[in-house]
Amino acid sequence: MTSTVADSSPRPTGTYTFASRPRALNCQRRRYRECFGADEEPVHYGNIMYDRRVIRGNTYALHSYPPSTQPDPVELQRQQEAKRKALARRRAREHLRPRSPEPVEGRKHVDVQTELYLEELADRIIEVDMECQTDAFLDRPPTPLFIPAKTGKDVATQILEGELFDFDIEVKPMLEVLVGKTIEQSLLEVMEEEELAELQKQQQQFEELRNLELAEVQRLEEQERRHQQEKERRREQQLQQLQKQNETAQKIAARAYAQVYLADLIPSVFGSLRDNGYFYDPTERDIEIGFLPWLMHEVDKTIEYNMVGRVVLDMLIREVVENRLNMFEQLAVKEPKKTLPDNKDEEQGESFTIGSEQFAEEQESLPTRSFQDVPPEKDSFQMPFGDNLDIFDMKESDVSEDKEP
């Protein structure tokens, strides 16, 4: 599948012209993992030996293969013409060539050699194997030693004992090494030791300094801490004091207030007690407890007597009046009376006075406690005590209404 570029007639229609365009081989062995939808061309491959496109034999007398791509139409026409002409010529030649007549029925033409000497026409080409061999390369032999001819004189000598060896000379290099090395080595070592010692010393000094400073720092820290503590304590103290002050102030205020509040407690207590009668004058109490009830009782009795008297009087009067009424009615039947009510009043008044006189007499007989003068003789009906006691004031009308004692 080679492409032959046309040498004689290059028509650069593009950059290249091809007999057959190059195209990628479609190998069965996949080079990449997947082929991305490669167009499935029909696989063209075959033995190159049997490829018609491969030129065999003489290449100098061949027609150049016309380029199939973009052939010039004129050129194309000319080529066609040439082809037709060639074809025509060949036909013409065929026509003119004398040929042997066609074989008779049942016979066949056969090609025969008619030369003097028969030539064997064989398909198989006679091959003969020829061999040739060379010897292996031999190494170049070494050049023979060049031994110049002997020249000069021979001389001999003898070494005696002690002549070869001179101690001082021999020992010198050793000494140099010994002494030199010793000095060098010791110098180095001394320097190294010095350096180490110096480092140590510096370290120690630094440690010292650091220790001192640490001590100082610690001291300061201690101091600071103590100050803080002191401050704390003082503050605590102050707070406590303030608190106490507050409390005291509050207490004082409360006390003052309580005092003010309770200032008139005692007088009020005593006042209320006195009002409620807890402080009493014994004689007064005595009077109140003892005398006054008795007095009341006596007054009650007196009034009762009064009442009884009055009731009795009333009854008397009533009887009398009724008798008189009956009498008068009896009389009236006989003679009509005119001044009934006036008489009644006068009689009542008279009867009252009569009654009161009777009462007074009765009362004198009763035992009396003379706190005040009892005026037994009075015209109008009066209570034995003065006019002070209003309770005991009784009107005539009231008395008359009490029918019962």
Next chain:
Amino acid sequence: MLGLLNSRRIMPLPDTMFCSQQIHIPPELPDILKQFTKAAIRTQPTDVLQWSAGYFSALSRGDPLPVKERVEMPVATQRTDTGLTRGLLKILHKQLAYKKIVDLRELQQKWKTLCLPMEKLKFILKMDPVEDKVEWMKFLALGCSALGGTLHSAMKQACEILTEDPEGGPARIPFETFSFIFTYLSGLDPDRTEKETILFLKNLEETVADRKEGMIGVSDFFIEDKKKLQYLAI
């Protein structure tokens, strides 16, 4: 060095010596040499031979070696005054401290080993003259006072020499030692009265006793001193 080795040549070498590889070096030699060299570098003696003699004799006897612990940069005044430095005093202390009383001759010997001038030793000893034997702590105190000008700087030096704390740390020594040295030195000083000394020591003792287990460090009295100076308006 080569002198020693030349003498070696006289000693019989094996008869058939042909090459340098046959020369035998004693195996301890490099080590000894190295230690010696390091000691020399550290100590920086002005007379190397003198010092080396002292070094090797001390080494052979098994005594403490006259070697400084740390390299000391030479002080500018070293040539003018006693030539004594703290390191050198420390060496002396290391060598002689185990004896309470030191023979004067031995002290002189050690002094010489350190390549210090003898007049200076006499100068120091003049402050508290002795005949034959000297109490070591007293001499140390004198040496310290020679190092530092004032009493307090001398005490500082003494602390740093005598302490067992690592260098640069708080140089602490027991309070008794401190008070001994202090009393001795202030006794020699005509300006200070005994009462002052006792008072000072008492103050220090109070601060030290309860907190630091009886060890007093440089910071305790050095700062103390400043405060005191301010207080006394000196």
